[in-house]
Structure formats: C-alpha cells, structure tokens
Amino acid sequence: MTNYPEILAGRIKIQGRHKWLVTGAAGFIGSHLSEALLSLGQSVTGLDDLSTGHRENLPASPDFAFVEGSLTDINTCRETVRGCDYVLHHAALASVPESMKEPVKYHDVNVSGFVNILQASRENGIKRVVYASSSAVYGDNETMPKTEKDTGRELSPYALTKYMNEEYAEFFSRVYGLECVGLRYFNVFGARQDPSGAYAAVIPKWISAVKSGKIPVIFGDGTQTRDFCPVQNIVAANMLAAFSDDVSGRVFNIGCGERISLNELLRKIYAVFAPEREVKAVHENAREGDILHSSASIELARKALKYEPVIYLEEGLRLYDNQA
Numbered sequence: 001m002t003n004y005p006e007i008l009a010g011r012i013k014i015q016g017r018h019k020w021l022v023t024g025a026a027g028f029i030g031s032h033l034s035e036a037l038l039s040l041g042q043s044v045t046g047l048d049d050l051s052t053g054h055r056e057n058l059p060a061s062p063d064f065a066f067v068e069g070s071l072t073d074i075n076t077c078r079e080t081v082r083g084c085d086y087v088l089h090h091a092a093l094a095s096v097p098e099s100m101k102e103p104v105k106y107h108d109v110n111v112s113g114f115v116n117i118l119q120a121s122r123e124n125g126i127k128r129v130v131y132a133s134s135s136a137v138y139g140d141n142e143t144m145p146k147t148e149k150d151t152g153r154e155l156s157p158y159a160l161t162k163y164m165n166e167e168y169a170e171f172f173s174r175v176y177g178l179e180c181v182g183l184r185y186f187n188v189f190g191a192r193q194d195p196s197g198a199y200a201a202v203i204p205k206w207i208s209a210v211k212s213g214k215i216p217v218i219f220g221d222g223t224q225t226r227d228f229c230p231v232q233n234i235v236a237a238n239m240l241a242a243f244s245d246d247v248s249g250r251v252f253n254i255g256c257g258e259r260i261s262l263n264e265l266l267r268k269i270y271a272v273f274a275p276e277r278e279v280k281a282v283h284e285n286a287r288e289g290d291i292l293h294s295s296a297s298i299e300l301a302r303k304a305l306k307y308e309p310v311i312y313l314e315e316g317l318r319l320y321d322n323q324a
Contacts, residue, residue: 014243019043021084023071023117024091026053028193029132029234033088035059036235047071047080048091057192071113077120086242087121089114089131092161096136096289099158110161111168118172118180128179130241131169133251134162135186135227135294145227145259145297148184148251156289166251173249180248181241183234186255186296190231191320203228206266207320210273220286222263227255227295230316233309240305247304255296256309265313272317 020037024030025046030053034044043063049070058066069076071091081087092110093099099106114131121129136159141152154160169180193201195208206216237254241247260268263281270279301307311319 014040014042014239017041017043018085019045019083021045021047021081021087023047023087023089024053025066026050026055026057027090028057028190029188029231030088030090031057031059031192032190032231032235033090033238034064036239038063040239045080045084047076052093052194054194070109071116072108074116074120077113077116078123081117081120081124081126084124085127087117087126087129087131088238088242089117089129092132094134094158096156096158097287099156099161100289103157106157106161110158111164114165115168118168118178122172122176122178126178128181128242128248129169130181130183130238131165133166133182133184134159135184135253135255135296136291137163137166137184138294139291142293144293145257145295146253147297148253148300155291158289169251170249181244182251183237183241183254184251184296185234186227186229186253186294188229188231188234189316189320193231202262203265203269203317203320206269207273207317210269210277215280215282216266216269218262218266218281218283219290220262221283222266222281223261224286224290225259225261225293225295226265227257227259228265228313228316229255229296229309230311230313230319232311232316236310237301237305237307240307244305250304252301252305252307253296253298254301254307255298256312257296257298258312259293259295260313268314268317272314272320 022034026048045065047067138146139152139154172178173180189203193204195204209216
C-alpha cells in the first residue's frame with residue numbers, strides 16, 4: 001500500500017515556513033489540506049462558517065488557528081487573510097441538485113464570496129491563491145477525456161459559479177497581478193466526506209449504505225461514468241500549484257485520468273466493504289443538472305505542475321476506513 005505521507009513530503013519542497021489561509025478548513029478537502037500543511041511544518045489559519053463543515057475535522061495543533069466566519073463578509077475575509085502568504089480556497093456550496101433549487105444562495109457564497117477572497121488577497125499582498133474549481137464546468141461537452149480548453153454549456157448554477165470563479169481569477173491575475181491557479185477536481189472522495197443528507201457524494205453515501213446493510217440508490221441506469229479521485233491527490237496538487245512557475249491565471253484538471261461506471265463502482269464498494277453480500281441497487285430517475293460522463297485529461301497538470309496521482313480508486317476505497 002502506498003506510503004502517502006512520505007510521498008507527499010518527498011514531492012513537495014516548501015522552502016521555509018509560511019503562513020497559509022485554508023478556507024473551508026472544517027470541511028472534507030480543507031481539513032486534509034490543513035493537516036498536510038501542518039505535517040510539513042507550516043502555520044495555518046482556517047476559515048469556515050460551519051454550515052457544512054464540522055469542528056471535529058479541525059486539526060489540533062499550536063500552529064493552527066481557526067476563525068469562524070463567512071466568505072460573504074468582506075471584512076472577515078480581510079482580517080483572516082492579513083499576515084498570510086498563501087491562500088488555498090476551498091470554502092463553497094457544492095451540491096448540484098441543491099443549486100438548482102437555490103441559485104441565489106449559490107451565487108452569493110461561491111461567486112461573491114470568492115471575489116471577496118480575491119480582493120482581500122490582493123489588498124494584503126498574498127503570493128498566490130490556489131482555488132477549487134470543478135469538472136462541472138465541462139457541462140454538455142461530450143468530448144472524452146476532458147481537456148482544459150474545451151468546456152461546454154453549464155448544466156447547473158453550481159457549475160456556473162465555478163466557471164465564474166475561473167473568469168474572476170484570470171481577471172485578477174491579468175489585471176491586478178494577483179497570482180491565481182485553479183484546479184478542476186473530478187469526483188474527489190476520502191475520509192471525512194459526509195455521507196448524510198440528500199445531496200451527499202456518491203462514494204461516502206454508498207459505503208455508508210453497504211456497511212449498514214442497506215441497498216444503495218443509483219440515480220439513472222448506472223452507466224454514467226466518472227473519474228473518481230482520492231483526496232490525497234488533491235492535497236498534492238494544491239501544494240504543487242502553490243509553488244509551480246508560470247501557472248498564474250491558469251486552470252488544471254486534477255483527477256486520476258481514468259473513468260468507471262457507477263454500476264462498476266458499486267461492485268467495487270461491495271467487494272471492499274461487504275464481499276459476502278450480493279450486489280444490489282435501487283434505481284431512481286436521473287437528477288437534473290448531472291452530467292452523463294466525465295474523465296480528466298491530466299496531461300496539462302503533469303507538464304506544468306509535475307502532478308501525478310499517488311493513489312487510485314481501489315486503493316482509495318481500501319484506505320477509506322483507515323484515515324482519520
């Protein structure tokens with residue numbers, strides 16, 4: 001099994017000690033980023049309004065400071081950014097179905113909140129902002145695998161907010177000189193991903209169901225395909241993006257570069273978590289705003305960021321219960 005901490009430490013060469021702001025620090029990805037930075041000898045401030053994150057996800061360390069507050073308050077953003085060197089922006093609302101119901105709410109947090117972070121970073125001389133975008137920006141583009149230059153029409157307000165983030169980041173980089181790098185994530189999964197709620201991500205929701213003896217729900221016929229990416233790869237990509245040269249104003253796909261159908265994914269989850277049971281699923285209508293197929297070309301990230309996946313789907317599933 002991959003020794004991920006040693007790989008991360010060997011691959012990420014951070015010169016000296018820096019202060020980092022991680023937005024969404026109490027959430028799934030943000031907590032992993034905070035933990036990794038602390039393990040690399042860095043100082044971290046976490047910002048989260050705890051609307052979807054959890055205090056128990058926050059690291060216990062003298063080098064970690066937590067601020068409870070919202071992106072939508074520009075003064076909170078300014079105060080939290082002050083004194084930091086780098087920003088890893090991962091605070092957002094991230095449900096496609098919920099965004100279809102509440103587009104104004106999603107715009108306020110994901111777009112206006114992001115602009116607040118950019119403006120606060122610009123005012124405080126931040127060296128670089130690395131921010132989470134999404135494969136959702138590819139929308140109705142059916143090209144496989146997805147390459148950064150070929151986006152389509154967005155299929156949900158969530159996807160549209162991520163596209164707008166990319167446009168604002170490019171503008172702040174080009175016009176104001178604030179270095180920004182976007183990472184388009186493809187179906188991230190791992191420990192601390194909340195399995196509860198109607199809009200939970202499919203892997204934690206299915207693992208929870210299978211382990212408890214329930215039958216998982218598949219929206220659609222299950223032939224939809226996705227590029228599932230363990231969160232460890234996301235952490236590595238963020239560190240690489242923070243220190244790579246000549247990448248300001250650009251966006252990169254971050255995934256594993258391979259895709260699997262939801263039906264096959266469910267079989268793998270049963271094989272890991274309930275090998276003695278027959279694979280069963282309940283099929284319901286496909287959800288509005290969901291894309292049918294998604295797979296990342298990671299060639300641009302390989303070239304510009306020196307990114308390589310360190311963990312793939314099956315190992316990520318096996319590690320799921322062994323991560324804090």
